Amino acid sequence: MTQQYKIVVIGAGPGGISAAAHAAELDISHVLLEASPKIANTIQKYQKGKHVMAEPSILPLRSPVAFDAGKREAILEEWEKGLAAKGANIQYNAAVSGIEGQEGDFSITLVNGDVIKAEFIILGIGVQGNPRKLGVEGDDAEFVQYTLDNPDDHKNESIVVVGAGDAAIENAVVLAQNNTVYIVNRRDEFARAKEGNLNLITAAIDKEEVECFYNTNPHRVDLTPGQDKPGTFTLKTASGEVTIPVDRIIARLGAIPPRALVESFGIEFPNSDANSIPVLSSQYESNVKGMYVIGALGGYPLIKQAMNQGYEVVEYILGNDINPADHPLLEAKLAALPFDMEVDEILSMMQQQIPVFAPLSALVFRELMLDSTVHVFEPKAEIFQKNDYTNSFYTILQGNVSIEIGPKPIISGQGNFFGEMSLISGRRRSATILAGDDCIVIETPRRTMIKLINSVEAVKRVLDETFIMRTIQGKFAPNLPIEILQPIVSKAQLHQYSPNEVLFKEGDEADCLHVIRSGSVTVSKRVGDKDIPMTYVAANNVVGEMGILGNTTRSATITATVKTETISIDSDSFNDLLAQSPTLRETMELEVQKRHLQNTQLENDKDTGDILSFLMQQGLGEATDVLLINEDACVGCDNCETACAATHEGTSRLNRKAGPTFAHVHVPTSCRHCEDPSCMTDCPPDAIKRGGLGGEVYINDSCIGCGNCERNCPYGVIQMAYPKEKNSNFWSKMFFNVGEKPGDNQVKAGDNIKKAVKCDMCKDVEGGAACVRACPTGAANRISPENFIEVVNL
Known part of the structure; x- marks a missing residue:
């Protein structure tokens, strides 16, 4: 016997539950089809006791079924009660194998052979599908898994969690209570995580409860029979390979969407990208009139969003022109x-x-x-x-x-x-x-x-192509029309380099030049038996043009200092560019002459090259402003630290004694105000800012004390500190020994938390950096990278 309904909802996830409950309370003929024996199959698979968030927090909930943040078990119980109270019609173990027909006359065939007729269909089937594998050798080992049921089943294990999304973060944080846990993030930030989870993982990393590998990819899984651990997991990090003995690897890399099934229903996707979503109207209707898509399948994986859509789509089917919940x-x-x-x-x-x-x-x-x-x-x-x-x-x-x-x-x-x-x-x-x-x-x-x-691959492609065009136009040919540049742009290539990876070596054939898109490189030459750094080149600059202009081999070695991306232009394309722009060759040749002169000076002065090499090794090439101390002139009075503490509420932002020294040049532990600051990568409250033309990096009052910036800083110049009582005047203490030495006062008690503190270049202080002004011998000075070579020569 064929069943007939006005609305058939496929998938009892949050969106489907909300849609069925709303149809029930409006007394609309409906059925909710769920392939599994329980509602919300995805949430049923969440780890036991998992805290489920209700985000976005600014979005109001619009659903006849309640939903508040809480444990998985409580939420599922609340939904079951809500469906029962509304009298929703649910069929379990009702997997759909096919859909035919059109609006007003759809035929839905179930796996068991039953046929259900519908006027309208709401698809809320989610995108779980099959979990994505690690995709490396050995990923079929018994200790590699793609879900986590009960974290309490695992104690005293060494576990690597792979992924940067909410599921990976939640698994890592809960497992860290009883295990040694590592989390692998392929990128340099947790960009896809909800804010609450972002705060959780950064706090766990800060407390050293979880160790994070950023910019890291899985490389290989190996079995180790007879050893303490069943296997090892080799990772490819930004600084080389790392191998970790493991009891367990949990990969939370998302899932392959059920695209083939959805396409068999007649729904079209905009492209072949596996992660693409169907094109939908603002009322969630697909290209198949009368068939609607809500929730994760439509690009909205958050529970509250899906529930709102479940409510709204029923209203749209009824012809009611209501505004979405985000409308106000x-x-x-x-x-x-x-x-x-x-x-x-x-x-x-x-x-x-x-x-x-x-x-x-x-x-x-x-x-x-x-x-x-x-x-x-x-x-x-x-x-x-x-x-x-x-x-x-x-x-x-x-x-x-x-x-x-x-x-x-x-x-x-x-x-x-x-x-x-x-x-x-x-x-x-x-x-x-x-x-x-x-x-x-x-x-x-x-x-x-x-x-x-x-x-969205299409957006990335547009930005990449535009970036290349504008880079070539801005750097080499601002007056040439786009149509002339297009053939050159089409041949340009993007390259990615790991830290310390060589772009090209001295003596190689000069077959292209590189425009540095992100990151930075060092230029070094072989002098005797060692490579001597000549200079540092930051993003938005060019390397490799010297060899092309002279049709010669490479005169220097170019090495990435950090993770770096470049755009390469081959020699033929660049020569075409020179032919189109007569003044370009003259400009480039003048620049080459300048570099030759600079390199010759450095080659003739081994000490200068050694000092420059030392400075670059300390990351000063990434700096916009760095504190250097001439140890020949320093008398060790520590006035620089004391003045810093007096200027910044009792906490000094520099450590004079710490930091490396080469010859007489000392680099104390003090902020470099990097061009591309690592500390800004994962700041949940967006408390780290850049100021004015000086480029000072500072932390404002919205800091929540998560410590993420302290962990991300590669130079150890950020510290977590409690606020202190108001300091005595530095000059009174120094000249008249009156009052308390800044920095020695007691920490405030009560509800205060540690917050991040770092050098802000005394941006609000008249006269500039207090550390420099307080130095009685002139040993302390702040300089920028463009002045390094001049300072070193002096």
Whole structure:
């Protein structure tokens, strides 16, 4: 006997539960089909006692079934009670094998052969599918698993968790209570994690409860029969291979979506990318009229979002024009725009007019806009200034902007974007941007854009191609039209290098040049039996052009100092570029002459090369400002530390005695204010900022004391400290011995927590750095990398 319903909901996850409960309370003919014997199969598989979050916190819940953050067991019980109270019609063990028909007359075939008729279908089947494997040799070993049921089953084990998402973080944190736990993150931040989990993992890493390997990939799993541990796990880290003896490897790398099944229903995907999601209307309707997609399959994996969609989609099916739960938030965000349009109309217009956002589904774009800020600028208003350290991404919705670079500004109009250079490289802004007439731009935070780039291949491809074009145009041919540059751009290639990896060696054939997209490199020459560093080259600069211009072999070795990405242009393409731009060759040859002279001076002075090598080894090539002490002149009075403590509420931000020394040059433990600061990578409250043209990196009052910056800093210049009582005046203590020595006062008690402190270059202090001003012999000085060679020569 064929069953007939107005609405058939497939999948009893959060969205499906909410949709069925709402249909039930409205007395609509419906059935909820669940392939497993219980509701919420994905959540049933969560680890025992797992705390389930209710995010986004700013989004109100719109569902007849309650949901608050809590333990897995309590939430499942609440949902079962809610469904029963509403009288929802549920069929368990009802796996769907096929769907045919059209709106008003769908036929749904179950695996057991039953057929169910529906006027409308709501797909909430999730994307769990088959778990993604490690994809390395040995990943089929018995101690490699892809789920975690009960963490209490594991005690005193050595466990590696692979993944940077919520599941990986939650597994690592709970297992760390009784085990030695490592977590492997392929990137340099937990960009995909919910804020609550981000705070959990950073706190666990800070307390050394979990050891994290950033920028690391699995390499190999080996069995070790007869040893204490059943196997080893070899990782490929930024600094080389690391092998860990393990009892267990838990890979939480997501799952392969059930795309083939969904496509068999007639639903289309925008591309062949395995992670792509169906194109949906703002009301969750797919290309198959009458078939709707909600939850993770539609790109919204968060429980609260899925539950809201379950409620809303039933209303849409009934023809009710209700606004989504996020509507009031977006309405307030877009209120300043001079358009007499509804929120959905404005969002649709934005996607039509800004090509980089066109590949996004309407739902994903709504989420992006919730994180973004819309600016309406007056003409000539400065959006950002050259050498600023901001790194957000801008798109032009209306009007145009003037890119102030070179003798003639470049005008960029509606639909274009800017700011991607700093977004990708992490470096300071390369141009000043001024608003034109009727200028409206959308500013999207770096974290949101990085997440988008990592998840939507089409967006990454557009940014990569544009970055290459603008780099070549800006560096070599600002006056050449794009159509002439296009063949050169199409042949350019992207390369990635690990720290200490060689781009090319002295004596190699000069077959290309490299534009450094992110990271940095050192230039070294062979002098006698050792390599002597000549200079340091940061992102947005060029290396390798000397050999091409002279049609010779490489005159130096180029080595990545940190994880580095470059754009290479082959010699033929560069020669074509020289032929198109007559002044380019002259400019480049002058630069080459300058470098030859500098290199010759360094080659003739072994001591200078040794000191420069020492400075580069201390990471000073990444710095914008560094404190150096001439030990020949230093008398060890520690006035520098005392003055720092007096200026910064009793806590000195430098340690004079600590740090390495070469010859008479001492590098104390003090912030370098790096061009691309590691401390800013994972700051949950976004408390670490850059200031003005000085580029000082400082921590504001919103610090929550997670310690993530302290852990991420490779130079040990950040410390966690309690606030201290008001200090006596430094000068009174030094000259008249009156009062308490700064830094010796007692720590405040009560509810205070340790917060991160570091050098801020005395940015708010008249006269500049207190450590330098307090030095009686002039031994302490702050310099920038561009002055290193000059200082070393002196």
